[in-house]
Every structure is written in structure tokens, then in C-alpha cells.
Amino acid sequence: MKCQVIFLLLSAIVGCKASSVPCEVPCTKEMVPVCGTDGDNFVVFSNACLMNNQKCKDGKSWTKSDLRSCGLYDSRDEVKDDCQGGCPALVLPVCGYNGDNFKLFVNACMMENSHCAFPKEKAYTSVPLSMCQTSTGSIQSRSSDLPECPLACTEIYTPTCGYDGNEYKVFGNKCALQAYNCLRTESWQTVSLELCPKEAQL
Incomplete structure (x- = not known):
């Protein structure tokens, strides 16, 4: 009899907790x-948890679809016979930028094959994944009116301190700061290196 009472009490407690918990849950930063x-739009989310949270936020019925429906280029089926194929079915997203558009690829190999498969498109260069990421945690291909950005910066480390009006950040060199501004449409200005704390390094 005691067991039954305890079980009922636990059930009541669980029931109370479940009703008070919001539909949004903490998600990991795992990139899957x-x-x-939602029936009208296609969006790539970093993981299923973030998609479920978006469903909670906007009340839309987000459901899973094929990755290629979201513009993720998969060269395994589309690459020309004379193009270097054989890309692994490995999901390690890479954000590419060709001076006009940001495009999300399943992995680096597929990004490299894209220019061969679609020679009319400008070749894509790998940029930080955050360039294809939105504030909701979704990652997607997107158009850009940005000018040509200096993506081929030298790796010579000549620390440059940048200030955007709110915070200081150290960039590897002046070119890296300019590329960062260009790709993110931000306005970091070069200031004295002494103003940048060591922990602000990019």
C-alpha cells in the first residue's frame, strides 16, 4: 500500500513539473x-533540437526534409563524370562564399566539386560557418550584396586591434580585420594594440 501511495505521489510531482516546463529546451551546440x-519554407537547423525549439517559438509545424531541399549541395548524384567525385557521405558542414553568395555544403569535398559540376558559378571559398548561420541557430545558403572580400589574407601574424564601438578584438592582421568586416557587414576600426586585452584574440 505504501508503494502505491509513493508511486501516485511521484506521478503527481512529475505531472506538475511537465505542465510548468516551457516547450523550449536547452540544446547542445552539436552540428548535425x-x-x-513548415510547408512553405525550407531552413537548415544546426540540429533537431533547435528545429523543435523553433517549432515551439513560432507555432509552425516544422518537419524534417531531405538536406538537399534546403539547398545543401550534394555532389554524389550531380557531379559530372569528368569531375573529381568520390566525396564521402560525411556531414561536416562547410560555408562557402564566392563573392556573391554564401552557400552551405555538406562537407569540404562537395564544396570543391561544386565548381567543376557548375562551371558557370564562381568558385566557392571556405569561410566561417557562422557566415551561413542565423540568430535562431539555423544555417542556410543566402545571397549577399557584399563586394569582393579579401579572403586570401596572408597567415603572417601581425596583431591588429579592432574596435566596433562596443568591444575590442585582436585580429591576426589588418587584412583579417577587413575580411571580417566585409563578410559580416560590420565596422571594426583599427585602433592601438594596447587597447586590446589579450583574451580578445580572434
Whole structure:
């Protein structure tokens, strides 16, 4: 009889907790891309948890779809016979930028094959994944009106301190600061290196 009472009490407690918990849950930063559709739009989320949270936020019924529906280029089926193929079915997303557009690829190999498969498109260069990422945690291909950005900066480390009006950040060199501004449409200005704390290094 005691066991039954305890069980009922626990059930009541669990029931109370469940009703008070918001539908959004903490998500990991694990990068396991999921293509979601609400019936009208396709969006790539960093993982399924973030897609479910978006469903909670906007009340739309987001469901999983094929990754290619979201614009993730998969060269395994589309690459020309004379192009270097054989890309692994490995999901390690890479954000590419060709001076006009940001595009999300399943992995680096598929980004490299894209220019061969679609020679009319400018070749894509790998940029930080955050360039294809939105504030909601979704990652997607997107158009850009940005000018040509200096993506081929030298790796020579000549620390440059940047200030955006709110914080200081150290860039590897002046070119890296300019590329960062260009790709993110931000306005970091070069200031004295003494103003940058060591922990602000990029």
C-alpha cells in the first residue's frame, strides 16, 4: 500500500513539473544539420533540437526534409563524370562564399566539386560557418550584396586591434580585420594594440 501511495505521489510531482516546463529546451551546440520545412519554407537547423525549439517559438509545424531541399549541395548524384567525385557521405558542414553568395555544403569535398559540376558559378571559398548561420541557430545558403572580400589574407601574424564601438578584438592582421568586416557587414576600426586585452584574440 505504501508503494502505491509513493508511486501516485511521484506521478503527481512529475505531472506538475511537465505542465510548468516551457516547450523550449536547452540544446547542445552539436552540428548535425537537419533540413526543416513548415510547408512553405525550407531552413537548415544546426540540429533537431533547435528545429523543435523553433517549432515551439513560432507555432509552425516544422518537419524534417531531405538536406538537399534546403539547398545543401550534394555532389554524389550531380557531379559530372569528368569531375573529381568520390566525396564521402560525411556531414561536416562547410560555408562557402564566392563573392556573391554564401552557400552551405555538406562537407569540404562537395564544396570543391561544386565548381567543376557548375562551371558557370564562381568558385566557392571556405569561410566561417557562422557566415551561413542565423540568430535562431539555423544555417542556410543566402545571397549577399557584399563586394569582393579579401579572403586570401596572408597567415603572417601581425596583431591588429579592432574596435566596433562596443568591444575590442585582436585580429591576426589588418587584412583579417577587413575580411571580417566585409563578410559580416560590420565596422571594426583599427585602433592601438594596447587597447586590446589579450583574451580578445580572434
